[in-house]
Amino acid sequence: MPYTFVVNVVGTSDKIVIDRNNLPSTVPYKLFFKIKNQSLVTLYFRVLVNIDGWTLTEPSDGHLGSVDSGKETLFSIVMERSKPSSDLEESGTIEIQAFTDSGYTNYIGSQSFNVTVIFVDVEGMDEVTMFDFNDGTKQGWETDGRTDVYDGKAVEAGGYCLRHYRTQVQFDVEGYLSYAGLELPDRNRVYLSLYWTYWVYNEYCKLYYLRTKVNGDVVHELLFPPLIGPASTDVWLKLGIDISQYRGQKVNLMIEFKNYAQALGYVVELCFDRIVIGGSD
Numbered sequence: 001m002p003y004t005f006v007v008n009v010v011g012t013s014d015k016i017v018i019d020r021n022n023l024p025s026t027v028p029y030k031l032f033f034k035i036k037n038q039s040l041v042t043l044y045f046r047v048l049v050n051i052d053g054w055t056l057t058e059p060s061d062g063h064l065g066s067v068d069s070g071k072e073t074l075f076s077i078v079m080e081r082s083k084p085s086s087d088l089e090e091s092g093t094i095e096i097q098a099f100t101d102s103g104y105t106n107y108i109g110s111q112s113f114n115v116t117v118i119f120v121d122v123e124g125m126d127e128v129t130m131f132d133f134n135d136g137t138k139q140g141w142e143t144d145g146r147t148d149v150y151d152g153k154a155v156e157a158g159g160y161c162l163r164h165y166r167t168q169v170q171f172d173v174e175g176y177l178s179y180a181g182l183e184l185p186d187r188n189r190v191y192l193s194l195y196w197t198y199w200v201y202n203e204y205c206k207l208y209y210l211r212t213k214v215n216g217d218v219v220h221e222l223l224f225p226p227l228i229g230p231a232s233t234d235v236w237l238k239l240g241i242d243i244s245q246y247r248g249q250k251v252n253l254m255i256e257f258k259n260y261a262q263a264l265g266y267v268v269e270l271c272f273d274r275i276v277i278g279g280s281d
């Protein structure tokens with residue numbers, strides 16, 4: 001029997017969309033994938049990023065570690081590049097190499113998957129719909145009962161965001177934002193971008209996932225395995241998604257998430273702002 005393994009990219013298509021607005025000079029990107037080892041022995045895996053301009057930074061030597069026979073393990077990597085000065089599209093591959101030894105010398109094979117990274121100014125596209133919540137309303141979005149407009153955080157100075165906040169004595173809670181009947185531009189390229197930030201108070205709080213759906217189809221998924229507190233980000237994170245396949249349609253857009261807080265006073269907070277849909281030919 002040959003050694004076999006399967007690589008599955010988690011939660012995103014082979015197109016990575018990065019909105020160019022408000023990027024730092026060095027742009028990091030975190031990517032998740034699962035490797036299933038179908039061979040009879042433990043295998044060790046190394047990752048190589050072969051995309052113009054991008055460098056692997058975590059793990060910098062590419063060594064992911066081992067996966068036991070028959071097991072599947074979730075890995076994440078961080079790659080980065082300098083911020084481009086204009087819209088840019090770069091294609092390449094991410095290669096996973098397998099070895100039978102922890103010294104990564106006895107190579108037995110590899111698998112690659114294709115990746116296209118698109119840097120785009122979504123707010124500068126020809127047809128743009130933006131939800132910034134700065135009028136203090138939900139601007140047509142429906143939310144779970146714990147999510148509302150909030151003026152304590154916002155991408156814009158003095159603005160509002162949508163905040164999911166929970167501190168009740170309850171266990172798993174699923175929350176959502178949804179917009180029914182959103183008309184997408186009838187253009188060749190249609191992208192969605194949004195900002196989000198989180199706060200997971202302590203080790204008794206978790207965030208399981210952040211999932212974006214169009215008409216019920218999962219188009220993007222973040223945060224596996226559970227993000228366990230204490231953890232937070234003081235900066236707004238960005239998410240970009242290619243939704244060109246739904247061009248010209250009236251769609252239902254859903255952003256859903258699941259979190260856990262064990263006791264009163266243990267807070268999970270998730271904020272969303274500046275949800276933008278842009279279209280251009």
Ligand SMILES: [Ca+2]
Pocket residue numbers: 132133134154155156159160161273274
């Ligand atoms: Ca706002």
